Amino acid sequence: MAHSIVMPALEMAQETGKLLSWRKKEGDAIAKGEPLLDVETDKAVVEIESPADGILAGVKAHEGDVIPVGQTIAWIVNAGEKPPAEEASSVSGRRMDSKPASAAVASANTASATAAAPASSARISPKARRLAREHGVDLSRVRGTGGEGEILAEDILAFVASGAPAGTAAPARSETPQAEARATQTLSQVARLMAERTTQSWTSAPHFFVRREIDAGAMLAAREKFGPAIEKERRVRLSHTDLLIAAVAQALKKHPRVNASWTGDGIRLHPEINVGIAMAVEDGVVVASIPGTNAKNLGEIATTRRDLTERARAGKLRPADITGATFTISNLGMYQVDAFTAIIVAPQAAILAVGRISDRVVPVDGKPGIRPMMTLTLSCDHRVFDGARAALFLNDLAAAIVEPEKLL
Numbered sequence: 001m002a003h004s005i006v007m008p009a010l011e012m013a014q015e016t017g018k019l020l021s022w023r024k025k026e027g028d029a030i031a032k033g034e035p036l037l038d039v040e041t042d043k044a045v046v047e048i049e050s051p052a053d054g055i056l057a058g059v060k061a062h063e064g065d066v067i068p069v070g071q072t073i074a075w076i077v078n079a080g081e082k083p084p085a086e087e088a089s090s091v092s093g094r095r096m097d098s099k100p101a102s103a104a105v106a107s108a109n110t111a112s113a114t115a116a117a118p119a120s121s122a123r124i125s126p127k128a129r130r131l132a133r134e135h136g137v138d139l140s141r142v143r144g145t146g147g148e149g150e151i152l153a154e155d156i157l158a159f160v161a162s163g164a165p166a167g168t169a170a171p172a173r174s175e176t177p178q179a180e181a182r183a184t185q186t187l188s189q190v191a192r193l194m195a196e197r198t199t200q201s202w203t204s205a206p207h208f209f210v211r212r213e214i215d216a217g218a219m220l221a222a223r224e225k226f227g228p229a230i231e232k233e234r235r236v237r238l239s240h241t242d243l244l245i246a247a248v249a250q251a252l253k254k255h256p257r258v259n260a261s262w263t264g265d266g267i268r269l270h271p272e273i274n275v276g277i278a279m280a281v282e283d284g285v286v287v288a289s290i291p292g293t294n295a296k297n298l299g300e301i302a303t304t305r306r307d308l309t310e311r312a313r314a315g316k317l318r319p320a321d322i323t324g325a326t327f328t329i330s331n332l333g334m335y336q337v338d339a340f341t342a343i344i345v346a347p348q349a350a351i352l353a354v355g356r357i358s359d360r361v362v363p364v365d366g367k368p369g370i371r372p373m374m375t376l377t378l379s380c381d382h383r384v385f386d387g388a389r390a391a392l393f394l395n396d397l398a399a400a401i402v403e404p405e406k407l408l
Helices: 101-114 126-135 153-162 177-183 189-204 217-234 240-254 298-313 387-402
Strands: 003-006 016-022 035-040 045-049 054-057 066-068 072-077 207-215 260-262 267-269 275-281 284-290 327-331 350-354 358-364 367-381
Touching: 126 153, 153 189, 189 284, 207 387, 217 240, 217 298, 217 367, 217 387, 240 275, 240 298, 240 327, 240 350, 240 387, 275 298, 284 298, 367 387
Parallel strands: 275 327, 327 350
Antiparallel strands: 003 072, 016 035, 016 066, 035 045, 054 072, 207 367, 260 267, 275 284, 350 367, 358 367
16 A cells, blocks of 8 residues: 655644655665655754655655645555556745755746736745735735746745835845845745744734742752763763753643643643753754653653754754644753743743853842852743743742752
8 A cells, every 4th residue: 555755744834844855765665664854844854754664656856845735745655566646746846945046036037027917816825925914015016936926935024024115016136146145144944934933923922021030059969969870871961951841840730821822712721741942953943842741750851852952953853853842941051141031932821941050149048148040031921821820830840949859
């Protein structure tokens, strides 16, 4: 039986994915679970595994193609079997991030003639239509650079970035590739969509922030006490982030509203606790998820966190790695940042920003003393919970950090 290989959907808002590379050639044998291709999605570069044993056949997409979610791009067949007959492939073949500047300019000049007609007669990608609606852009004023003058998402973003009023045409693109290269840096799909998503979250979710300074002495002592045993057993070094993840998971059990999502119609309370970790990669930030965090011990959390970090840096994250997070931690302490506020990862209701641990003068038994302090800032969606709930969550989180033995 033939198994189709489709462009995966990792979240509801994803519309396309970019094929970066095939791990196998057409005609090669492959085993179920073996890496088959690398895809750049809305969130990250992910490694897609083969769904079955067999032979790769009927490849219809090439490296650099931007492909709609759900579209078949190849088949896994048995020996001697042919892939199912289909209509001509509709893979766009657009290479949004790999065009040389001269090609981009050429396509813009060609599109100027074909896109002059009203938008009602021009092809418009679904994402472009959505972005135009969000930014209040009159599509009839946008010149498309896709095949046959199709208006793409990048055309909408370029129009918005130009600062042109929504009712006027976008400025013509430079005909000099060198000038255009100096003026604009081409973003990868991950970086571009990260910019889109953070802008959308910041403008749509009513953020408020609650900050708390916590004595991290007990956490430092716990790392020294429990770290060697975990490192010996699991060959992984226990980090401050691991302890924070465990503490957050325990606090979320008591505060389901903080572990919830805004759906547009109401509040969804998640039965599972999946703590996400914001990770810096080459061209942006990805959020990797630790499923069932509250059911894992410190060693399991440390091992999962290490594996996710290694796959993220190598560009080999799996679809399951970047889906399902219900709450996110962003730790910039290793960059010597004292405190900061983070933007919520929609549709989650909160994100915890963690600063570095540093010695500060604070009251100790009624007298000035020096203690290792850490600043935690909780960014909250006011549609889901209020300041009082946020404060109570931080109280329980602080208690878990002060008594880390309870995290074992």
